[in-house]
Amino acid sequence: MTSNRTSSDRFGTDVAPPRVDLFSDTVTRPTSAMRAAMAEAEVGDEQRGEDPTVNRLRARVCELLGTEDAVFLPSGTMCNQISLRVHCAPGDEIITDVTAHVRHYESGGPAALSGVNITTVDGRDGVFSAQQLLAALRPDDNHFPPSRAVVLEQTANLPGGVVWPLDAMREVCDAAQANGLRRHLDGARLFNAVVAAGVPAADYCGLFDSVWIDFTKGLGAPVGAALAGSADFIRRAWRFKHQFGGAMRQSGVIAAASLHALDHHIDRLADDHNNARRFADAISGAPGLTVEPVHTNMVFFQVSDAAGFADATLAHGVRFSVVGPNRLRAVTHLDVTSGQVDEAAAVVRRVAESWTA
Ligand SMILES: *Cc1c(COP(=O)(O)O)cnc(C)c1O
Numbered sequence: 001m002t003s004n005r006t007s008s009d010r011f012g013t014d015v016a017p018p019r020v021d022l023f024s025d026t027v028t029r030p031t032s033a034m035r036a037a038m039a040e041a042e043v044g045d046e047q048r049g050e051d052p053t054v055n056r057l058r059a060r061v062c063e064l065l066g067t068e069d070a071v072f073l074p075s076g077t078m079c080n081q082i083s084l085r086v087h088c089a090p091g092d093e094i095i096t097d098v099t100a101h102v103r104h105y106e107s108g109g110p111a112a113l114s115g116v117n118i119t120t121v122d123g124r125d126g127v128f129s130a131q132q133l134l135a136a137l138r139p140d141d142n143h144f145p146p147s148r149a150v151v152l153e154q155t156a157n158l159p160g161g162v163v164w165p166l167d168a169m170r171e172v173c174d175a176a177q178a179n180g181l182r183r184h185l186d187g188a189r190l191f192n193a194v195v196a197a198g199v200p201a202a203d204y205c206g207l208f209d210s211v212w213i214d215f216t217k218g219l220g221a222p223v224g225a226a227l228a229g230s231a232d233f234i235r236r237a238w239r240f241k242h243q244f245g246g247a248m249r250q251s252g253v254i255a256a257a258s259l260h261a262l263d264h265h266i267d268r269l270a271d272d273h274n275n276a277r278r279f280a281d282a283i284s285g286a287p288g289l290t291v292e293p294v295h296t297n298m299v300f301f302q303v304s305d306a307a308g309f310a311d312a313t314l315a316h317g318v319r320f321s322v323v324g325p326n327r328l329r330a331v332t333h334l335d336v337t338s339g340q341v342d343e344a345a346a347v348v349r350r351v352a353e354s355w356t357a
Contacts, residue, residue: 018314018318019317019343020340020341020343021319022279022318022320022331022332022336023321024329025272026216028333028334028335029222030222030257031220031334033264034220034221034257034261035257037257037259037260038253038254038260040256041253041256042252045249046072046252047242051255053252053255053256054252056255057226057258057259057262058070060259061213064262065205066201066205067211067229069228069233069234070226070227070228072226072258073212073225073226073241075214075223076188076217077106077109078241078246079225079227080101080109082237082246083184083210083227083237084109084110084116085113085240086210086233086236087182088148088149088182089148090114091117091145091146092115092116092117092146092147092148093118093146093147094110094119094149094151094184095121095136095147096120096151097120097121097128099159100120100151100153101153101158101186101188102151102153103120116148119147121133121135123156125159126156126157126159126164127156127164127168130172130174130175133150133172133175137179137181147179147181148181148182149181149182149184150172150173150181150183150184151184151186152164152172152185152208153185153188154169154185154186154189154190155192155296157189157298160294160300161189161192161298161331162295163196164193183210184211185207185211187201187205187211187212187213188225189297190205190213191218191269192217192218192297193296195266195267196273196296201213205228210229210233210237212225213225218297218334219261220265220335221261223257224254224257224258226258269296272296272333272334273296274338275337276294276297276330276332277294278341279299279330279332279341280294280299280301282341283345283348286349286352287352287353287356288304288352289303289352290303298330299331300327301348302327303355304355306325306328309352312351312355313348316347316350318344318347330344
């Protein structure tokens with residue numbers, strides 16, 4: 001089994017953060033400008049639709065994604081789970097890539113919360129074809145779970161922060177629609193794709209029935225995600241927001257951080273992408289180490305013992321996540337400078353060299 005240190009393992013105020021934390025883009029702390037925006041937020045009761053800051057955020061998300069309506073939620077996981085709950089009935093099946101977050105990292109939510117079965121397609125780096133989707137469709141026969149929805153991930157996390165090309169996405173979504181499937185986009189890192197590919201978010205989102213973005217990944221906010229779609233979809237999503245415990249009160253305090261992130265932290269994702277490439281270049285050629293291609297803000301690399309390697313770098317103040325017995329992930333973000341990336345790369349090289357010495 002792989003081990004993955006997460007903050008939930010550690011309880012206490014005396015835990016010093018690693019000097020360079022490449023564990024995930026979720027480790028960012030709100031900037032002082034973001035905290036100031038939070039402190040000044042106008043608030044009201046969100047559940048009653050009376051929080052002006054949340055309502056501004058919803059409007060802003062609709063403008064960016066080209067959707068009719070949007071709802072503010074505590075997490076991306078809840079966006080995925082509410083969407084499946086709206087789109088599917090118990091016993092229905094969704095189709096997604098074998099690497100999908102919704103399949104691996106959401107605690108069995110689709111089964112537990114919606115009674116949904118998952119079938120997978122084995123895409124290339126998380127990107128699959130219309131043909132593969134069609135091959136996964138179930139015949140209309142009482143023996144089979146009804147194929148109900150397709151879930152795509154932009155960027156595809158586990159395969160390496162890979163960007164779905166717009167044309168590939170369109171082909172799959174067209175085939176899905178022609179076969180009566182709902183189309184759902186897990187856009188946890190949609191803006192990394194927007195910045196890397198130069199494609200407006202609305203161009204991707206227009207292909208889907210439901211889409212969401214996470215404010216706590218590269219955008220650097222402390223809490224929150226927004227689920228967007230048609231007015232009818234969002235009206236139905238609101239019921240499950242309440243049912244799943246995601247209806248909040250004066251959440252303008254956190255929505256202000258998300259608005260700030262949309263204003264100030266989208267374009268700078270290009271810096272994270274540059275830093276990821278810088279890191280990959282700096283560690284490539286280190287002994288016993290294979291670096292995978294870099295697409296956005298993630299660098300995956302392979303070593304003989306990923307957990308042991310991560311322990312060794314952590315002892316030098318550099319943290320990675322362990323994503324397989326031989327695979328590590330480094331994620332660049334708002335709280336990592338190019339100088340820190342160089343420092344982390346130097347630690348990786350030193351550890352790699354001492355292992356093979
Ligand atoms: C992080 C992530 C999620 C879940 O988002 P949370 O806000 O952490 O609940 C879903 N999908 C992908 C691809 C992610 O990277």
